[in-house]
Amino acid sequence: TIRPVRRSYYDPSSAPGKGVVWEWENDSGTWTPYDMDVGITIQHAYEKQHPWVDLSAIGFCYVIDFATMGQINRQTQRKRRVRRRLDMVYPLVSGTLPKSQSWPASPGAVAAPPVPTCTCPQCLLVMSVKATVSATGPSTATLQPRKAPTPPLATPKAPVPTLGAKAPDGVAVVRGSLKPLVAQGGRRQAASTPALSSASNTGSPPGAGSGKAARPGLSTLNRSHLQRLAIAQSRVLIASGVPTVPVKNLTGSSPVNPALAGITGILMSAAGLPVCLTRPPKLVLHPPPVSKSEIQSIPGISHTCRKTTKKQAKKGKTPEEVLKKYLQKVRHPPDEDCTICMERLSAPSGYKGPQPAIKPDLVGKLVKCSHVFHLHCLVAMYNNGNKDGSLQCPTCKTIYGVKTGTQPPGKMEYHIIPHALPGHADCKTIRIIYNIPPGVQGPEHPNPGKSFTARGFPRHCYLPDSEKGRKVLRLLLVAWDRRLIFAIGTSSTTGESDTVIWNEIHHKTEFGSNLTGHGYPDINYLDNVLAELAAQGITEESLAQEKD
Secondary structure, three states: OOOOOOOOOOOOOOHHHHOEEEEEEOOOOOEEEOOHHHHHHHHHHHHOOOOEEEHHHHOOOEEEEOOOOEEEEOOOOOEEEEEEEEOOOOOOOOOOOOOOOOOOOOOOOOOOOOOOOOOOHHHHHHHHHHHHHHHHOOEEOOOOOOOOOOOOOOOOOOOOOOOOOOOOOOOOEEOOOOHHHHHHOOHHHHHHOOOOOOOOOOOOOOOOOOOOOOOOOHHHOOHHHHHHHHHHHHHHHHHOOOOOEEOOOOOOOOOOHHHHHHHHHHHHHHOOOOOOEEOOOOOOOOOOOOOHHHOEOOOOOOOOEEEEOOOOOOOOOOHHHHHHOOEEEOOOOOOOEOOOOOOEOOOOOOOOOOOOOOOOOOEEEEOOOOOEEEHHHHHHHHHOOOOOOOEEOOOOOOEEOOOOOOOOOEEEEEEEEOOOEOOEOOOOEEEEEEEOOOEEOOOOOOOOOOEEEOOOOOEEEEEEOOHHHHHHHHHHHHHHHOOOOEEEEOOOOOOOOOEEEEOOOOOOOOOOOOOOOOOOOOOOHHHHHHHHHHHOOOOHHHHHHHHO
C-alpha cells in the first residue's frame, strides 16, 4: 500500500512558531493540547483581541470565550476550562540532532542500489528513486524567489551546483523531468509554467556553452509555479484515467501546502510513477437543513416519539421459580465441565459467592439448546443479572423469556426527511434521534448511586425509507422499549467509564459518507442489524408479542 506523507512548516509568527500551546481540561482534571491547526486559530483570534472565537469554521462545534477562558459546546452548552501556556518553539528538540542521511551513504564512489527484498509497489518505488539518483547524480530542488540574484562567478563561497556535486544536508534531492506531462497539460499552461530541466553543465554559468538560452530549472520555481505545475499534471492524469493519490489541502490557505503537493508529484514522477493530486473526501454527518413542514411521519408506525423509563422487575417470583420454567433436571450428569464454574458436572458447583437456597450438586438442562449446568451456578448467574424473568444461555446465547436491558431513561424520535442516502437513491430517509440526559445509576447499573455521563447526545441515526428499513425501525422500537439500545459502561473510543454506550446494536450515524464505517453505502447493513437484533431476542415474533 502506497500512502502520501507530508511535513508541515509553521510561520514563526504562528502559535507553534512562538511556542504557544492552547489546552483544554478533560474529565480527569488533566490538560489536553488542541490540534496544531486549532491552536493556531485560537491564538490568531487571541492576538487580535477578539472576545471569543467560533471553531465551527474548521469543523468543531465549540466556542472559546477568552473572558472566562472557557470552551463551550454549542450543542450541549457544556463548559470546560482552557488555558494558554508557553513551551519550546515547535518542533520540540532535545539532545543532538541525528546526522542527516543521503543517497549514496558514502560521499565517495556511487554504490549500486541494493536488491529489493520484495517486489511490492512500495519497495519498488523506494528502490527506483534511489537507483535514479545514484546513477545520475543529485541536483538540488529549492523554493526560491522568482528573481533570485545570481552570485558572482569569482566568489568561491557560492558555487553553482554541478552534476557530480553532493547536495548539502537538508536539501531535497530530486531527479527527473515532468516535461512530457507539462506538455500534455495544455499550451495555456506552457506560457506561465516554467519547464523542469536537468542540472546545469559542470561549472557553466547560465547561458554559456551551447549558445542557447538556458531553460529555468527547479531553483527558479516559486510556490505559484509549482502549484500550477501540479494542477496541470493532475488534469492530464485525471483525463487519462490514472489512479489518484490523495494529497490534502492542495488549494488550502497555508502557502506551503501547494508546494508540498507539487514536491510530492515530482518525487513520484522521478520514480516513473504517475501521480494525480486530489482533494480528500469530506465527512458528511448530517443531511441538508430540513424545515418542519418537510418532516413526515412514517406510514404504519404510530406517533413520532417514544420515551422510556426504568421498568421494575416482576415481583413475587424467586430465581428458582423463574428457572424452573426453562430447565429439566438431570439425574445422571454427563462427564463434562460446567461452563460457568468450570468444575465437573458430576461434582458440586464451584461457585464461591453468596450461596443460593439450592443444593450445589443438582444439575439441569436448558430445554431449547440442551446445554447442561449446575443449578447452583444458573441461580447465581440470574441473581447477578437484570433479574427480569429472562435467562440467556452462557454457552450459545439462546434467550429464554423476554430479555430486557439497563438503558437509562431517555427519548427516541423518528420521522422521514426528503433526502436520499448514498446507495438508496430510490427512497427517502428515516431519521432517528436518540436523547439521553446524564443522571445517577440505579441498582441494575455497574456502580449504583454514582453519576453517569451521556456524551454526544442527541445522536442522529439514519435508515433508508424502504420496506426493510421500516422493518428495522419497528424492531428498534421494540429494542428501545426493552432498554436494549444503550447501556452504562466504559467507552471503547474514549476510555471514559460510567458513561452511556451503544449496546451491540450498530447504527449508522453518517448521512452522506462512509469514512468512519458508520455511514452509507453499505449493502449489508440492514441484514447485519437484523441479525444483531435477533441476538438480543428481537425478531418479527417480538412485534406480535408487543401488540399482545
